[in-house]
Amino acid sequence: MKILVAVKQVAALEEDFEFRADGRDVDGDFLVMDLNEWDDYSLEEAVKIKEACGGAVEIVAVSVGPPTVDEALRKCLAKGADRAVRIWDEAMRGSDSIAVARILAAAARAEAPDLLFAGVQSSDQAVAATGIATAGFLGWPHAAVVSQFTYTPGAATAVLRRELEGGLLHELEIRTPAVLTIQLGINTPRYASLRSIKQAAAKPIELRTLADLSLNAAEVGEAGSSARVRRMYVPDKGRAELIEGSAAEQAKRLAAIIRESTGAA
Amino acid sequence: MARDPKHDVLFRPIKIGPKTLRNRFYQVPHCIGAGSDKPGFQAANRSIKAEGGWAGINTEYCSIHPESDDTHRLSARIWDAGDVRNLRAMTDHIHQFGALAGVELWYGASHAPCMESRATPRGPSQYASEFETLTYCKEMDLDDIACVQQYYVDAAKRSRDAGFDIVYVYGAHSYLPLQFLSPYYNKRKDKYGGSLENRARFWLETLEKVRHAVGADCAIATRFAVDTLYGDAGVEVERDGVKFVELADPLVDLWDVDVGDIAEWGEDAGPSRFYLQGHQVPWTRFIKQIAKKPVLGVGRFTDPEKMTEIVTKGIADIIGAARPSISDPWLPKKIEEGRYDDIRVCIGCNVCISRWEIGGPPMICTQNATAGEEYRRGWHPEKFPKRGSEDSVLVIGAGPSGAECARVLLERGYAVHLYDTAAKIGGHLNSVATLPGLGEWGYHRDYRELQINKLIKKNKSSQLALSQKPMTADAALGYGAEKIVVATGSSWNTDGTNCLSHDPIPGADAGRPDQLTPEQVLEGRKAIGKRVVILNADTYFMAPSLAEKLAVAGHEVTLVTGVHLANYMHFTLEYPNMMRRLHELHIREVHNAFASRIEKGRLEVYDIFGDGSKRTYRGPGVLPRDANRSHRWVEFDSLVLVTGRHSHAGLFKELKDRRAEWEKNGVKDVYVIGDAEAPRLIADATFSGHRLAREIEESNAQLPLPYKREVAVWGVAHLPGSRFEIEYKT
Numbered sequence: 001m002k003i004l005v006a007v008k009q010v011a012a013l014e015e016d017f018e019f020r021a022d023g024r025d026v027d028g029d030f031l032v033m034d035l036n037e038w039d040d041y042s043l044e045e046a047v048k049i050k051e052a053c054g055g056a057v058e059i060v061a062v063s064v065g066p067p068t069v070d071e072a073l074r075k076c077l078a079k080g081a082d083r084a085v086r087i088w089d090e091a092m093r094g095s096d097s098i099a100v101a102r103i104l105a106a107a108a109r110a111e112a113p114d115l116l117f118a119g120v121q122s123s124d125q126a127v128a129a130t131g132i133a134t135a136g137f138l139g140w141p142h143a144a145v146v147s148q149f150t151y152t153p154g155a156a157t158a159v160l161r162r163e164l165e166g167g168l169l170h171e172l173e174i175r176t177p178a179v180l181t182i183q184l185g186i187n188t189p190r191y192a193s194l195r196s197i198k199q200a201a202a203k204p205i206e207l208r209t210l211a212d213l214s215l216n217a218a219e220v221g222e223a224g225s226s227a228r229v230r231r232m233y234v235p236d237k238g239r240a241e242l243i244e245g246s247a248a249e250q251a252k253r254l255a256a257i258i259r260e261s262t263g264a265a
Numbered sequence: 266m267a268r269d270p271k272h273d274v275l276f277r278p279i280k281i282g283p284k285t286l287r288n289r290f291y292q293v294p295h296c297i298g299a300g301s302d303k304p305g306f307q308a309a310n311r312s313i314k315a316e317g318g319w320a321g322i323n324t325e326y327c328s329i330h331p332e333s334d335d336t337h338r339l340s341a342r343i344w345d346a347g348d349v350r351n352l353r354a355m356t357d358h359i360h361q362f363g364a365l366a367g368v369e370l371w372y373g374a375s376h377a378p379c380m381e382s383r384a385t386p387r388g389p390s391q392y393a394s395e396f397e398t399l400t401y402c403k404e405m406d407l408d409d410i411a412c413v414q415q416y417y418v419d420a421a422k423r424s425r426d427a428g429f430d431i432v433y434v435y436g437a438h439s440y441l442p443l444q445f446l447s448p449y450y451n452k453r454k455d456k457y458g459g460s461l462e463n464r465a466r467f468w469l470e471t472l473e474k475v476r477h478a479v480g481a482d483c484a485i486a487t488r489f490a491v492d493t494l495y496g497d498a499g500v501e502v503e504r505d506g507v508k509f510v511e512l513a514d515p516l517v518d519l520w521d522v523d524v525g526d527i528a529e530w531g532e533d534a535g536p537s538r539f540y541l542q543g544h545q546v547p548w549t550r551f552i553k554q555i556a557k558k559p560v561l562g563v564g565r566f567t568d569p570e571k572m573t574e575i576v577t578k579g580i581a582d583i584i585g586a587a588r589p590s591i592s593d594p595w596l597p598k599k600i601e602e603g604r605y606d607d608i609r610v611c612i613g614c615n616v617c618i619s620r621w622e623i624g625g626p627p628m629i630c631t632q633n634a635t636a637g638e639e640y641r642r643g644w645h646p647e648k649f650p651k652r653g654s655e656d657s658v659l660v661i662g663a664g665p666s667g668a669e670c671a672r673v674l675l676e677r678g679y680a681v682h683l684y685d686t687a688a689k690i691g692g693h694l695n696s697v698a699t700l701p702g703l704g705e706w707g708y709h710r711d712y713r714e715l716q717i718n719k720l721i722k723k724n725k726s727s728q729l730a731l732s733q734k735p736m737t738a739d740a741a742l743g744y745g746a747e748k749i750v751v752a753t754g755s756s757w758n759t760d761g762t763n764c765l766s767h768d769p770i771p772g773a774d775a776g777r778p779d780q781l782t783p784e785q786v787l788e789g790r791k792a793i794g795k796r797v798v799i800l801n802a803d804t805y806f807m808a809p810s811l812a813e814k815l816a817v818a819g820h821e822v823t824l825v826t827g828v829h830l831a832n833y834m835h836f837t838l839e840y841p842n843m844m845r846r847l848h849e850l851h852i853r854e855v856h857n858a859f860a861s862r863i864e865k866g867r868l869e870v871y872d873i874f875g876d877g878s879k880r881t882y883r884g885p886g887v888l889p890r891d892a893n894r895s896h897r898w899v900e901f902d903s904l905v906l907v908t909g910r911h912s913h914a915g916l917f918k919e920l921k922d923r924r925a926e927w928e929k930n931g932v933k934d935v936y937v938i939g940d941a942e943a944p945r946l947i948a949d950a951t952f953s954g955h956r957l958a959r960e961i962e963e964s965n966a967q968l969p970l971p972y973k974r975e976v977a978v979w980g981v982a983h984l985p986g987s988r989f990e991i992e993y994k995t
C-alpha cells in the first residue's frame with residue numbers, strides 16, 4: 001500500500017520586498033519559503049493511516065521544483081514520509097498548475113500509489129487546481145476539500161466527507177486509486193522532534209527528470225502551460241481620513257473633500 | 266521597513282536654550298540603582314538609550330549636597346570632584362552616540378532622611394515628612410535660603426564640569442522648590458510665604474542663580490508637578506500651576522511637567538492596573554498654552570500614534586518617558602526604522618520602581634531582562650553573541666522564562682524547540698492577565714510570541730510546538746536535543762502550605778468543592794458561593810486582585826491575612842489605589858490572622874500575636890509562649906487558598922535521576938529555570954531564562970557566571986587628591 005503526497009514549497013513575503021526586473025513576480029531575495037500549510041495536513045492524514053494499520057504503508061512525498069525545495073521535502077521526511085521525490089528539469093521553470101499536474105500525474109503513474117493526496121490549494125498562488133487537474137490527467141476518481149477521511153489499507157473504497165457551502169457536508173464513497181485534496185483542520189498536524197529532523201537530514205531525496213517520467217519539454221514549463229502571468233503589482237491603496245470636530249466642521253470638511261475629488265475648485 | 270511618514274514630527278530636532286535635542290524622544294530622570302557610585306552601570310544603561318535614539322537622557326535625581334541624603338534609597342550625588350569624575354563616564358558615553366545628557370539637581374528637605382550623612386535637612390517650614398514620617402526639617406531663615414541656593418549653584422557648576430548639557434532644578438515629587446510653592450508645606454509669613462509671588466520666590470531665584478552660573482553652556486530645565494492632586498491644599502494646575510509657569514518661563518529652557526507628590530508618586534508613574542497611557546494629559550495640557558519654552562510630558566508613552574497625537578495636537582513638544590525607555594531602550598530607533606512590531610512595550614507593572622522603593626538594589630524590569638545588567642554582565646538589549654555550539658535545545662514550557670530563554674537562544678542562532686501543553690505562549694501569565702486591570706501585562710507574552718514566531722521563520726530547524734501532550738522524561742530524553750531546558754512553572758498550593766507554618770493547614774484541600782486555588786478561580790469552572798473567604802499568606806497582588814475580581818462579581822469577600830497584605834504593592838506604587846479599591850468594594854480585611862484548620866464551610870482563624878508577649882523557657886516540648894486562645898470559627902461558602910506556591914519540579918528531577926541515560930540519547934545537559942526552579946516574580950523568571958540562554962555554553966550553565974562588581978576599592982580615595990588611610994583626629 002502506498003500513499004503519494006504531493007507537496008509544494010510556498011513563498012511568503014518579507015516585510016519589505018521588490019519585484020523581479022520583468023515585473024512578473026516578486027524578487028526571490030524577498031521571499032521566505034516554507035511548506036504549504038495544507039500539505040502539513042495531507043501529510044499528517046497519510047501518517048495517521050500508516051500508524052492506524054501498524055505500518056504496512058509507504059508514504060512518498062513528491063514535489064516539483066529546484067534544489068531549494070529539498071528543505072520542504074526534508075520537513076515531510078521529519079514528520080513521517082518514508083521517501084521523498086523531487087522532480088526537476090530547467091524546462092519545468094514557469095509551469096502553471098496544469099503543467100505541474102501533468103508532471104505529478106506522470107510521477108503518479110511511475111509510483112502507482114493507492115491514494116494521492118494534495119492540499120486544497122497553495123497559500124501563495126491559491127489556484128486550487130493542481131490536485132484535481134492531476135486526477136484529470138490520471139483519469140482517477142477524485143474529491144476536493146476533504147475534511148474527514150476513513151480508509152483501511154487494501155480496501156477497494158474509502159469513505160470521506162467534503163465541506164460544502166453553508167456548512168453542509170457531503171459524504172462520499174470513492175474507489176481507489178483516487179486523488180483527494182485535503183482541507184485544513186482535518187487533523188492536527190504533528191511537530192517533528194529534533195531527532196526526526198536530524199534523521200531526515202541524513203535521508204536521500206530521489207531526483208526525477210523529464211526523461212525519467214517520459215515527458216517532453218513542450219509539455220512542461222511555460223510551453224506546457226495554459227496561462228501566463230503578465231504582471232504582478234501592488235494595487236493603489238484607498239485613502240481614509242477620520243473627520244473630527246463639530247457637525248458643522250465635519251460637514252465643511254466633507255464638502256471640501258468632495259470638491260477636491262470631483263475636481264471642482 | 267521605513268517608518269510611517271506621519272511619525273516624522275517625532276524626529277524633528279528642537280532647540281532648548283543653547284542646545285538642540287535631535288528628536289522628540291527624551292528619557293526623563295529615573296533611578297536605576299547606579300547613582301554616582303556605580304559609574305559603569307550608569308554609563309552603560311544610559312548610553313544604550315543614546316544608541317537607541319533617545320535625544321536627551323538624564324540621571325536619576327541627583328543630590329546637590331550631603332544635606333539632601335536619601336539613604337536608604339539610592340540617588341545620584343554631585344557633592345564633590347569624586348562624583349564629577351564618576352558621572353563623567355555617563356556623559357562621555359552618551360555623547361558618543363550624539364545625545365544630550367541631563368542632571369536632575371535635587372534637594373529633598375524632610376523627604377530625605379539623611380541616614381548616611383546625618384545632616385539636618387532644611388525646608389520652607391518645619392514639618393514631618395508624609396513620606397519619611399520620622400524626619401523633620403529645620404525651618405530656613407534667610408541665611409539658610411541663600412546657603413541652600415548656593416548649593417544649587419555650586420552643584421550646577423560641577424554638573425557642567427561633568428559634561429552635562431541639561432541642568433535641572435527639580436521641583437516635582439514635592440521636593441524643595443515645590444515645597445516653597447505649595448501651601449501644604451509652606452506656612453511662612455515672610456517674603457517667601459503667603460502669596461503666590463512669595464511662594465514662587467525661592468524657585469525663581471534659584472533658577473535665576475543657576476542660569477547665571479551655567480546658562481550660557483547648559484540648557485536650564487525645571488521639573489514641575491503642575492498639580493499635586495490635593496485640591497487647594499496644594500498646587501492646582503489652573504491656579505498656581507499656570508501662574509508659576511508664566512513667572513518662570515523666561516528663566517527656563519525646557520519645561521518637564523508631571524503631576525502628584527512623593528508619598529503617592531504612583532499618580533505620576535501610574536501602574537497600568539489603574540492608569541492608561543497619557544493619563545496625565547488632562548492636567549499637563551494647560552502648560553503648553555502658557556509656556557513659550559518647549560514642554561515635555563510623561564504618561565507611559567509607548568505607542569507612536571499616541572506620541573504623534575501629543576505633539577501634533579500641541580499638548581507637548583517632547584515625549585518624556587521613564588518606563589517605556591527602561592522596557593525598550595531602543596524604542597526611538599525602532600520607530601524610526603518602522604520596526605513597530607519589535608517594540609518591547611512596557612507593561613506598567615512598576616517592578617522597576619520597586620527596587621528603588623526597597624532601597625537601592627539594581628533596577629530590574631519585567632519586560633527587559635537586560636535592564637541593570639548592561640555593564641555588570643555585558644548584556645546589550647538588542648545584540649546577542651552568536652551561538653557557541655551546534656547543540657540543539659528543547660525548552661519545555663513556554664511561560665515567561667521558557668519563552669524568554671527560547672527567544673534569546675533563537676536570537677543567538679540556536680535550533681530551538683519550544684514545547685508547551687497550552688495553545689498559547691505565556692504560561693500562567695495568560696490567566697494572570699485576566700485579573701482586574703492587568704490586561705496590559707499580556708504585552709510580556711505578546712512580545713515573546715511575536716519575536717519567537719519571526720525568529721522561527723528564519724531558523725528552519727526550530728519549532729514552536731503548542732497544544733502538546735505533557736512532556737515525559739522518556740519523550741524528553743528521546744527528543745533528539747543535546748540540551749534540555751525545563752521551564753514547567755509553578756502553581757498555588759492546594760493544601761494550604763504557607764510561609765508562616767511551612768506546613769499544610771489541616772483540612773485545606775482545593776480538591777473539595779468549596780475550596781479553590783487562584784488558578785481554579787481564574788479557570789472559572791468551579792462554582793463559587795456568595796460568601797468568599799480568601800486566606801492569604803502572599804505579599805503581592807494575588808489576594809487583593811482576586812478579592813477585587815470576586816467582589817465585582819457580586820460575592821461578599823473577606824480577606825484573612827497572616828502577612829502584610831499587598832506589601833510588595835507599596836514598592837510598585839499600586840498599594841494606595843489597591844486599598845481604595847478594596848474599600849470601595851466593601852471587602853472585609855482581617856489582618857494579622859491566619860487559619861489553624863479548615864472544615865466544610867468554615868475555617869478556624871487565630872490572631873498571629875495571640876500567644877502572649879512574654880517568652881520564657883518552659884522545657885522541651887513546651888512552647889516558650891502562652892497558648893494562643895484567640896481561635897474562632899469563620900464561615901464561608903467558598904474558600905480561596907492564596908497561601909503559597911510550589912515548583913513543578915517533577916520532570917527536572919526525573920531527568921536528573923536518569924543521568925545515566927543522557928549520553929546514549931545524545932543529551933549533554935539538563936537545566937531548570939523560572940518558577941520550576943523556585944517560584945518568583947515574573948521579572949525574575951524572565952531573567953533566569955534570559956541568563957541561561959546567554960550562558961548555555963558554559964560548563965556548568967545552571968549556575969550564573971560571576972558578574973563585574975562595582976565597589977569602593979581599598980587603597981583609592983573617592984575624592985581625588987585625598988588620602989584613603991585610616992586617620993584619627995587626636
Ligand SMILES: Cc1cc2nc3c(=O)[nH]c(=O)nc-3n(C[C@H](O)[C@H](O)[C@H](O)COP(=O)(O)O)c2cc1C
Pocket residue numbers: 293294295296297324325326369437438488523533534535563564565566585586587588589617618621628
Ligand atoms: C524606576 C523609576 C525611577 C524614577 N526615579 C525618578 C527620579 O529619580 N526623579 C524623577 O524626577 N522622577 C523619577 N521617576 C519618575 C519618572 O521620571 C516619570 O515621571 C514617571 O515614571 C512617569 O513617566 P513614565 O510614565 O514614562 O514612566 C522614576 C520613575 C521610574 C520608573
Ligand code: SF4
Pocket residue numbers: 588589591592610611612613614615616617618629630631632633
Ligand atoms: S518593570 Fe514593568 S513598569 Fe517598569 S519598565 Fe519594565 S515593564 Fe515597564
